[in-house]
Structure formats: C-alpha cells, structure tokens
Amino acid sequence: MKILHTSDWHLGQSFFTKSRKNEHAAFLRWLLNEVEEKCVDALIVAGDVFDTGTPPSYARELYHEFIGELQNKQCTLVVLGGNHDSVSVLNESKALLKYLNSHVVASTNIDDSEQVFALKDKSGNQAAILCAVPFIRPRDVVTSEAGQSAIDKRQNLGNAIKQHYASLYQQACTLRDSINPNIPIIATGHLTALGVSQSESVRDIYIGTLEGFDAAGFPPADYIALGHIHRPQKVAGKEYIRYCGSPIPLSFDELNTQKQVVLVDFNSEEMPSASTPTITPIAVPRFQAMAVIKGDLPAIEHAINHSAEIQKATSDNPVWLCIEVETQDYLTDLQQRVQALLEDKHAEILQLKRVRKRQQSSLSQKENIQLSELSVAEVFAARMALENIEEESEYTDQEAGPPNDRKARIEQLFAEALELVQGNSEDVKSEELVSSKQQDKGEEL
Template sequence: MLKLLHTSDWHLGRALCGRKRYEEFGAFLDWLAETIERQGIDVLLVAGDVFDNGAPSNRAQELYYRFLCRAAASPCRHVVVVAGNHDSPTFLDAPRSLLATLNVHVVGSAAEDPEDEVLVLRGRDGAPELIVCAVPYLRDRDVRTAEAGESPEDKDRKLTDGIREHYAAVAALAERRREELGPDIPIVATGHLFAAGGRTVEGDGVRELYIGSLARVTADAFPDCLDYVALGHLHVPQRVNGSEILRYSGSPLPMGFGEAGQRKSVCRVEFRGAVPSVTLIDVPVFQELERIAGDWDAIAGRILELAAAGSESWLEVVYDGEAVVGDLRERLESAVSGTRMEVLRVRNGRIADRVLERAFEGETLDDLNAEDVFERCLAAHGVTGEQRTELLRSYREAVASLHEDDPMAE
C-alpha cells in the first residue's frame, strides 16, 4: 500500500489586510510535517502556489526550506513540488539539483521535452512505486503560438487545446513507462489550472489565469490512464464533476474573509496497486477569521458574543444598516477594546452606496471589481463603440501580462 498526501496553494508570505501571517504558515507546516510522520505518508504532492509572489521574502523562503528538510528526514520518501501561477518558475527551479539529493523533485517550468515531467519514484528497495506526471502551471506561451488576426475565441480554443495536448503527451509517456515497469504502478498527475465548474469564493485572491475567462479545462482533458489528479489553484476543497480522483485540495489557510469558517483539508490517497482510496484530513484553524455584517445593533451584539467566548478572531465588519454611521471605525475600536480580537477591515457600505448612487443608480460597492472600475472610467469619459472595446481588451492584456510574463510583479 502506498500513501500519498496532496496539498496546494500555501501562498507563503501572503498578508491579510496588511497583517503578516508567518506564524500561521509556520504552524501549518509544522502540523503538515507531524501529519506526514503520524500517517506514515510515502509521497507528498504540492500542486502549485507555494509562495504568494515571484519574489518571496527571506522568512517565507526559510519556512519552505525548513519544511523540506524536515520532510526529507521523515518517513516520507519523496516530495514533488510544481509551480503555480503565483510562483516564479525560475526561482523554484534554481535549487532543484540540490533538492533532488533529498528526494525533493521540483518542476517550475513546462518542459520542452514532455518526458522531463514524467517522474518514476522508487521505494527504499529501489523498486518503482509511483509514476508522477509533474505538470506545473502551463502559461499561455507554453501551449499556444500566437498568430496575427486571430479572434479571442480562436485564442481560447488554441489555449484549451494546447493544455489538453500537453496532458495527453505526458500521460502517454507515463503509460508507456508503466507498461515497461508493471501494471500495478499507479500514475498520478498534478495540475495548476481552473477546471470548468470549479467553485471560488469572494475575496480569495484566485485570479483568472488567462486573458478572458473561457479557458477553463474540462474533466475530459485528463487521460483515462491517470489514477489520480492532484489539482491546485482553487482554494475551496472540491471534486471536479463529482469525481473522486480529480480533486482540488484547496488552500490550507483561509486566504481572505470570504473563506472564514470554511473547512480546510488535505487529501490522503491510499493506493492498493493502482486503485486509489481518498480521505480528507482536516487542517486545524491557526487563526480564526470572522466576518460580521448587519446594522450597528447586530454588529455590536456579535462582538459581545465573541468577547464572552474569549475569541481571538481577526474581524472584517461590513456595515449595511439604513442609518449613516460616520464614526463606525471609532465605535468598533471601542467595542473590541479590552478583548483579544482585532478589527482588520471595515466596509461601510452605506456611505459608499450613497456616493455610488449619484453616478450609477441602483449599483452598490459590492457589485464592482477592478475591471468594472476601468469600465466606469471609460463611460465617464464618453468612450464608446469600437474604441471602448479595444481599450478594454488592451486593459485585460496588460493585466494578464503583468501576472504572467513578469513573476516579480505578481
């Protein structure tokens, strides 16, 4: 029996409303190392977004390398790490030769030769025990050749076709390896992508991966020879199309207040031969988050309840009462004074809504995202027709280029 643990989206170094979270990240990695030891895990898969940006801080790097050293000294025989869209491929790849001596296998960039993404992992006796298709986040330039005059629909189609072809090529090589090594060796693939139908939550920081929003991968993009597909990118733990073997492990920490109260987990996969059995292991809550919404009486009442329970929560307060409260921040600071709670974010929807109503009747602050703001600017300046369409597309391309082509700017 082979025991595998699937996790992703650590986002080491990410802050919440300006608050550093290194203690939480450290507590999670300590718990993960203890879980590996306690459960007797043989292989750990990390499906992308190890770091929150392409230039992680020294402290984030220290957490990462300290964990890898601890994992290498544990019963875990192999660690496989692939890059996500937040990671710098070159940064992750730089120490890969050194890490390989610890049986830590890193794939930061899509390989020119698909065979370089096919890893045969061996047990202590030297016998092959697992084949991993270690596919990282596939950037647009990895799978699509741009051509002059192609439409957005053409680009989306070529992109999804390119991702599908990449998985087909890597899986075919893995299947040939299994034919050579033995039929009972499982084949596992990683992926950092947006599967069609995947669920996200407001404020989780999950980005659209490509220009536009159509390039979402359907479940049939993963060849039938794959016995388990370990996915990253979406922060909500979930199955893809109800499949037991196509899963997002989700982020181990809530990345924003929209994930407050969400159950976090890692996926434990047991293989008997090539047959998987999946169970979820709940991740403890290392820092409670609480979103409180309502009028002032509801907000004050909930803060009193939390204080009575000795809560140490970080709070996001969303005021949506009818009355305009100009001193909301001061009231909140007074309400949490003497408790172990802290208000990290205040959203006074009533004041914002009054301002918005002057320009866009019936629209609220919660209806807008960054692109909406850009569109409002175009409308305010009277930009319409073909010029508006072209400027909007240029805006989207600039944002996507910032996120993809220059990891240091993420």
C-alpha cells in the first residue's frame, strides 16, 4: 500500500496581486505523473485545498480537472478540509466525487463512522484504515460552559481533541480487526502541533484558546499525515508524524525550504514489520522563479547583475523579487532607485523592504557591560552612538544654530535635563537630611 501525502495547495492564492494559477496547474500535472510513476494507491490532501472560502472559478476548475484526471491512475483521493477551506464549498461536490473514488471530509461535524474507512489498493483489496480528521472547529467537539476560566477552556478543548482522535482510532482498530489485523492505520490532521517551525504565510490557528496541540495526544497510528504548517518537518522527533508542507512557496521566507510531498510505502521489502512504513520525501520542482536579495544598494546592484535566475528569466516568466535594502538614510526615491537597477531585465519587484542597519550592538551585548556599571551620561553617550542623527538642511528657527549642529543641540538639551534632575535630587537629599536632624534632636529632648 502506497500513500502520497500532500497538503496546503491554497488554490486561488493571490500573491502580492499575482495569480498562482500557472504554478498550481504545473504542480498538479507533476503530481499526476508522480502518482502514476510511483504506483500510488491513495493520495491524501491534508487540508487547505483552497486559499479562501470563496475561491475563484479557475481554482475550482483546477480542483475538479485534477480529480477527473486522477481516475485514470486507479488512485483513491482523500480531501480534508482546512482552516482556509469553506465547508460548504467542499461539500457541494462531495456527493458526486464519491462516485469518482474520492472521499471528502470537510469538517468533524459529521458522524464518526464517516471519518473512519478502509482504503483500497490498485487490486481492490482493503489495505489500510484511515482516520480522516480535518481542521477541528471548537463548536464541533466541545460545548462552552459559563464561568470557565481561560485555562479551563484550553484544557477542555485539548482533551476534547485528544478524545476525538482516541474515539476514531478505537473504531479504526475494530474495523481493521474485522478485515485484516496486519494492515496499517493512518490518521490525518490540520492543526498546529507544539514545537513546529512556521513561516510568514501560515495563518495562526487558535482553536478557541488552544495555541498548539501536544503531539502526545495523537493516537498510536502507523502514520499521521498533517497539514497547515508550510515547512515540511517531523513532529516531536517522530518519523511517522509529519507535515509535508505546501507544494509551492506561499511567502518569500519559504524559498530556503525544499518543497516536497511524502511517499509512505507499507509494501516496501525494507520494512521491519507490516505496520512500519518506508517514508520517502519527494522534492517538488520550483514552477515560478523567485528570489530574495538583501544588502545595501551597491550589494543589491551586484546581486541583480550576477543572478543566474534573472539571467535565465524571460518576458513570459519573469523572476519575482523580494528586495530588502539596508540603509541608514531615509531615501524618498528608494523605489525608483531599485527599479532602475532592473531596467532591461526580466524581473518584477513584488516586495520592497527597508531594513535599518544597526551600526553597533545593543548596550547589553557590548562587552557585557551592565547598565548598573555606567553613569547616566555614559548610558546616554552609548545610546547616541547607536543612532544615526540625520542633519537638518534648513532651519526655520534662526536661534537653533548652524545646519550641522543637531547632535550638539540634543546633547545640550540632555545635559540641561540631567542637571535639573540632579539639582532636584540634591534638594530632596538636603530636605531629608534637615528632617532627619530635626527628628534626632526631638528624640534627644
């Protein structure tokens, strides 16, 4: 039995106003080829098929065309709802898709028996049991009670999710025993597990007050296919609990991560036991050239002129760029300057960031000096050294001083303020001393 685990397609995403239609179409064609070449028996999409609850028409077309093409591969499809998906949108074609060897589980607000079913191999044999768990909405698993504290709600919700998994797993064990006690049990999920690494494109899931689900709450399934986190990774160091990640970069900070789908093979001769799978990540090609360029303007110009991706780009498929400019000065024409560097090049700036470069480290990091070891004047001087004081070119106040004296004026104002504070402090000390002497004299009398 071979399972291919994928998730977080986000069909219909608008990426800085750019459509991902061509990328998604290319990925789905590639995925169909992988299903055929690897002889995959079942394909699991662990949530977030669409990017929004109202996907554009072309996204729905891609989804249904893919399902139609998949039927020629003799591969079962399982689609789970994610937090981005609309339950009603997924359910609108559910009744039809069940005749196309496809299972759609949009929410947990259905009978448990509909979330536990057998998966067949290409020979038609029931070769695995699936606990099909989509994104869990709080109202589907727990009833809110008046007077509960935030901690109580969090604990109750975590326990309810854990209990839901345990209940489905028990049903899966019963079904497995009635078919073949040696076939594996697979579970799914679309949530944030504690301790995972996220990316900018991930929309935080706060299930009620639950920020993350403890991996100890998952059932002892033979493989757990998770979705929602876009970076592929194991959970709690377990080989069999995995996020496969999104198939295309959904934000620029995902470019340093190799996108993948995961092949789970329960038929491999290398398996130590019938229920231990061979897990093989399969790298997904990049279907759209994207790059992040960082540095000051000279460094960015050099990177643009020597970028292999930009040199290979065409007018039909330009490179999408995120440029982070390190600058100490506020440049009102920064966008125009950067855009000029791309003249006659097949590249588009989708994101331009201004990053202020710190000249020195913070006081707490510099030579491990503690604030308690410095005088007030020394703290001020060190803090001023971290700032880039932009000189003023014009003055409306003729008494303010010459045009290059802004730093001196700030230092003078600080000195005056410090003198005033210290003067007040000395007055307070003098008053306390006089009061103390008068008190002592009164006690003597």
